Amino acid sequence: MIISHRHKFIFMHSRKTAGSSVTAALNPFLGPHDIQLGAWPETIAGGGRFNRKALLVAMSDPRLLWRRSAAHSRQCGRLAVSPEAVNRITKHHFCNRHGFSHGAHARASEVRAFDPDAWDSYFTFAIVRNPWTHAVSDYCWRMHLCKQPNVSFADYLRRLADPERPDPEGLRPPLMSNWEIYAIDDEIAVDRVGRYEDLSEEIAAFGAQLGLPLALGGHRAKAGIRDARKSPAEYYDAESVELVRDIYAREIAAFGYAPPF
Secondary structure: OOOOOOOOOOOOOOOOOHHHHHHHHHHHHOOOOEEOOOHHHHHHOOOOOOHHHHHHOOOOOOOHHHHHHHEEEEEEEHOOOOOOHHHHHHHHHHHHOOOOOOOOOOHHHHHHHHOOOHHHHHHEEEOOOHHHHHHHHHHHHHHHHHHOOOOOOHHHHHHHHHOOOOEEEEEEEOOOOOOOHHEEEEEEOOOOOHHHHHHHHHHHHHHHHHHHOOOOOOOOOOOOOOOOOOOOOHHHOOOHHHHHHHHHHHHHHHHHOOOOO
């Protein structure tokens, strides 16, 4: 998530929609007081930079910052601030101090409450993705984070559809879908929602709106987690198709998505 006072925009970082890559593309245009929440490792790996706000917030936990930065400096062979430390500290800061309950994936209502003037006057935008491919990407990512437990895709979807269902491995993500990241009171609240399926064109359109030469780099952050040899269709049976239809009902109604297979 980015709040840019310099260029008067707010980017809402939805999950598994290339949000880290978009954040890295926006980073070169940050002003010193702009807020970037999340995606710092991907940003720095892509040639981005810390701004003053990020470093000042990171200094709120100097022991963690210096300890992680010392280890990071040894790894890269030069004195350097740890992107992982900045990422962790800024997320905790905005969660504990400002109520951003899911770090970089803050809800639209939380961002509006944090800075209502900016929300009302800045250009706000986000990205949506076909729910049937989003669910596969999210499943593969959560499996990766949880060290590949023996949980099928169908069982993962059953856990999303029923929050009371046991989830001993912690696979269930904190937000079942991205709806609350760009909607308030069950209505889309941002100025534009771009489609992941047309990402390059959408980024160019965002840039045109902002007067910035935006473009995605050749590297996609967090890519390569899903086995590219297996198509999204191969994860599905009739039950799982309908589970996604239920879990993502609001996105499907708002954006007219259908199974892409």
